[in-house]
Amino acid sequence: MANDPGFWRPSSSDVGDDLLAGENENNFVLQSSLSNFLPISAHRTQILYALEQYGVLVLVGETGCGKSTQIPQFLYENGWADSSKCIICTQPRRIAAMTLADRVASEIGDSSLVGYSVRFASTFNPTTGKIRFVTDGWLLRETTLADPLLKQASVLIIDEAHERSLNTELLLGVVKKIRRVRPELRLVVCSATLDAESFLDFFCKKTTRKKGTDEAATRKRSRWGPRVDTSERDEGGKPCLTEGTIISVDGRQHPVDILYQKEPVSDYVKTVVDTALQIHESSDMDGDILCFLTTGEEVDEAVEMAETIVSNPNSRTRKGKGPCVCLPLYAGLPANSQRQPFLPKSSDEVKSNSRRIIFSTNIAETSVTVPNIAHVVDCGFAKMPYFDPDTGFDRLITCAISQASAKQRAGRSGRVMPGKCYRLFSEKNFESLQTESAPEIQRTNLTSLILTIKALGVSNVLSFDLMSVPSVEALAHGVECLYALGALDDEAELTELGKEMVYFSTEPRVSRMLLAALDMESREETPSMVKRLIVGDCLTVAASIQVRNLFIRPRTENQWRKYDEAVSDILDRSGDHVTMLHLFDLVDHTNKMLSGEECRERFVNRVAMQRVLDVRSRLARFLHSRFGGGSNWLGTKRQEVVGSQTYDSEERSEAVRRCVTAGFFMNVAKLGSDGQYYSLRGNFALSISSTSVLHRYGESSDYIVFGGTYDANRGGVDCKPNSTICGSWLRQLAPHYWR
DNA sequence: CTCTCCCT
Numbered sequence: 077m078a079n080d081p082g083f084w085r086p087s088s089s090d091v092g093d094d095l096l097a098g099e100n101e102n103n104f105v106l107q108s109s110l111s112n113f114l115p116i117s118a119h120r121t122q123i124l125y126a127l128e129q130y131g132v133l134v135l136v137g138e139t140g141c142g143k144s145t146q147i148p149q150f151l152y153e154n155g156w157a158d159s160s161k162c163i164i165c166t167q168p169r170r171i172a173a174m175t176l177a178d179r180v181a182s183e184i185g186d187s188s189l190v191g192y193s194v195r196f197a198s199t200f201n202p203t204t205g206k207i208r209f210v211t212d213g214w215l216l217r218e219t220t221l222a223d224p225l226l227k228q229a230s231v232l233i234i235d236e237a238h239e240r241s242l243n244t245e246l247l248l249g250v251v252k253k254i255r256r257v258r259p260e261l262r263l264v265v266c267s268a269t270l271d272a273e274s275f276l277d278f279f280c281k282k283t284t285r286k287k288g289t290d291e292a293a294t295r296k297r298s299r300w301g302p303r304v305d306t307s308e309r310d311e312g313g314k315p316c317l318t319e320g321t322i323i324s325v326d327g328r329q330h331p332v333d334i335l336y337q338k339e340p341v342s343d344y345v346k347t348v349v350d351t352a353l354q355i356h357e358s359s360d361m362d363g364d365i366l367c368f369l370t371t372g373e374e375v376d377e378a379v380e381m382a383e384t385i386v387s388n389p390n391s392r393t394r395k396g397k398g399p400c401v402c403l404p405l406y407a408g409l410p411a412n413s414q415r416q417p418f419l420p421k422s423s424d425e426v427k428s429n430s431r432r433i434i435f436s437t438n439i440a441e442t443s444v445t446v447p448n449i450a451h452v453v454d455c456g457f458a459k460m461p462y463f464d465p466d467t468g469f470d471r472l473i474t475c476a477i478s479q480a481s482a483k484q485r486a487g488r489s490g491r492v493m494p495g496k497c498y499r500l501f502s503e504k505n506f507e508s509l510q511t512e513s514a515p516e517i518q519r520t521n522l523t524s525l526i527l528t529i530k531a532l533g534v535s536n537v538l539s540f541d542l543m544s545v546p547s548v549e550a551l552a553h554g555v556e557c558l559y560a561l562g563a564l565d566d567e568a569e570l571t572e573l574g575k576e577m578v579y580f581s582t583e584p585r586v587s588r589m590l591l592a593a594l595d596m597e598s599r600e601e602t603p604s605m606v607k608r609l610i611v612g613d614c615l616t617v618a619a620s621i622q623v624r625n626l627f628i629r630p631r632t633e634n635q636w637r638k639y640d641e642a643v644s645d646i647l648d649r650s651g652d653h654v655t656m657l658h659l660f661d662l663v664d665h666t667n668k669m670l671s672g673e674e675c676r677e678r679f680v681n682r683v684a685m686q687r688v689l690d691v692r693s694r695l696a697r698f699l700h701s702r703f704g705g706g707s708n709w710l711g712t713k714r715q716e717v718v719g720s721q722t723y724d725s726e727e728r729s730e731a732v733r734r735c736v737t738a739g740f741f742m743n744v745a746k747l748g749s750d751g752q753y754y755s756l757r758g759n760f761a762l763s764i765s766s767t768s769v770l771h772r773y774g775e776s777s778d779y780i781v782f783g784g785t786y787d788a789n790r791g792g793v794d795c796k797p798n799s800t801i802c803g804s805w806l807r808q809l810a811p812h813y814w815r
Numbered sequence: 816c817t818c819t820c821c822c823t
Contacts, residue, residue, distance in 0.1 A: 169821065195823055213822040243822060373817060407820065438819050459819035472818065516821090524823090581823045629817070636816080766816045786818055796818090 114142030115326045132279045132320030138327025148207045157206035161230035170194045177209040212243035233264040240515035259317035280320040332490040336503045344455040349381045363450020364432040372406040378435040398429040405436035408625040411683045452489045452497040463521045465553035467760045469785040478513040515544040522554035531578040560813045589739030605723040606731045612709040619692035620656045628679045642678045651799030665719030741810040765796035
């Protein structure tokens with residue numbers, strides 16, 4: 077981009093050299109062209125030897141080196157699955173586990189040997205299977221509930237460990253514990269250059285480092301050589317399973333040119349659009365453009381801005397090489413639009429030699445791989461979730477990305493051809509960024525994590541060995557929350573209720589809500605209509621909470637008017653929970669999913685709604701298997717009742733809100749004399765989200781219960797979903813907590 | 816009147 081004075085090029089750098097070993101070489105794109113000459117193949121012997129000799133192998137493998145597909149096959153071919161044991165490979169994401177299993181099955185040519193197991197779906201055959209791809213989360217449940225010592229496995233491969241997801245980190249702790257009892261369980265941790273050593277440190281004793289001049293040499297050796305504990309090692313070279321080693325494998329990344337701004341930019345959305353269009357206009361390189369922004373809203377704005385400029389006949393881009401297509405990409409998008417960037421170019425696009433400009437949120441950083449990207453434009457910011465244990469609020473803050481993140485984004489180009497990355501900040505800014513962002517475990521609500529650790533039989537949660545240590549405040553909040561929910565007793569041991577909650581796949585608060593519903597159903601004094609509806613209703617609420625983007629957000633004044641009309645027949649002034657119920661009543665009483673048109677009219681995301689129904693029926697099946705009986709929570713009994721609507725809706729609404737409160741009583745706010753809500757826990761100010769029923773149509777209430785909080789645009793904290801409640805319920809439902 | 820992304 078010689079004609080663009082905005083950027084300068086400090087150096088040409090091969091991002092592949094130090095790129096955090098990106099995503100899998102799988103995701104949406106099958107790279108069959110990589111075929112049989114993968115860089116990992118050159119390391120086959122080295123890897124097999126390492127696992128003969130050591131208990132732990134940290135594998136530094138870059139994007140596209142083939143580690144996820146090849147290592148399980150090397151191990152299988154070398155007899156690691158000859159006994160009744162198998163090779164397990166974990167992934168942070170379902171789609172990765174599933175596509176990898178399919179691909180390895182076809183490479184081996186025998187699908188009875190390879191399969192995946194993720195929540196609600198499994199193709200793995202336990203009698204014939206040798207290689208099992210799973211999600212971290214699935215394996216965690218397996219180790220807490222079914223196979224605590226992971227006896228089914230001879231080798232465990234933990235992939236994408238550099239992402240440090242909550243589940244990965246918990247799993248690392250669990251595996252460390254298992255290896256104390258079963259040191260023969262081999263562990264392969266696939267990670268990035270920067271933290272390879274810290275993984276080894278976590279699993280293996282550190283070598284005593286020499287002081288003084290030798291230090292540098294020792295460091296270097298310990299970093300790349302085996303981690304040998306000489307005091308325990310036999311002379312005969314027998315394997316020492318408490319030791320580990322690091323192997324590094326080259327990637328197939330093409331070089332990526334990094335270009336910086338001289339000064340930080342003031343309006344990054346506009347600058348992103350300008351930059352993308354300038355690249356389109358002036359670059360000789362083929363290949364599409366991927367732009368990183370922070371929110372779906374910004375993405376929409378950028379697409380609109382770019383399309384306006386492009387369609388303007390006087391615009392300079394008309395003089396450019398060819399046409400371009402602007403596409404949005406973010407999670408909240410309807411499925412159809414979300415698929416667009418991954419589809420092969422249409423014949424029109426090919427004929428006119430059109431270039432795609434994809435405006436995306438963080439989803440394209442690790443979760444999905446957009447094909448054919450030659451240019452990346454990086455605004456340098458991202459939305460980061462952050463849990464504040466003092467207030468108990470989840471927050472979502474726009475902040476500068478880490479260096480690792482910037483490298484990862486840059487690396488999204490250069491996968492199929494040499495790439496360029498335009499950073500909308502200066503090189504000096506880059507140097508001042510954090511090397512890595514804080515791991516999720518240090519930024520999140522730990523309630524579920526603590527429950528899982530307790531379920532593993534750990535009496536002192538603080539003694540559980542984790543790679544990244546969470547803050548004392550967050551741990552204390554988690555323990556407080558579990559205690560208040562009745563899952564922990566005074567000695568911080570699991571109660572019967574807590575043990576029951578371990579089996580639930582929902583977060584503890586939601587589990588508590590469902591248990592409250594079951595309890596209400598079983599009580600004699602409960603009115604019969606409530607008995608028939610309450611568990612099904614709470615299942616609907618539980619499932620809705622798990623699925624985001626159920627409603628499509630109106631954008632224009634006109635759309636808001638239509639939205640008001642659309643919700644009028646399902647609206648319940650008590651708030652969002654019961655309103656959601658009424659939406660699903662529409663489906664329940666006909667037993668038919670809403671049509672695409674009905675969904676559009678009602679501003680409902682059809683895919684999300686279908687997902688709620690799926691999650692709900694699975695939760696119902698779980699409750700049924702656990703609590704049995706002839707319960708017909710979602711069946712014909714319910715259909716008759718919600719279809720006829722002969723029930724007392726006030727009675728039903730109160731019953732549901734009581735159950736919600738039984739789980740979410742820590743999330744209660746009281747109306748202050750100034751008209752603002754304040755959380756009972758800590759007295760922090762809250763506003764009702766503008767998309768909440770209570771904001772647009774509700775009546776004011778002394779107390780509300782809210783599902784979650786998020787940062788509002790103009791400062792302050794918003795909450796949603798909300799329902800009105802009576803203060804007196806708190807004394808009945810959580811007397812130990814609110815006196 | 817404005818919610819990043821995963822997972823059991």
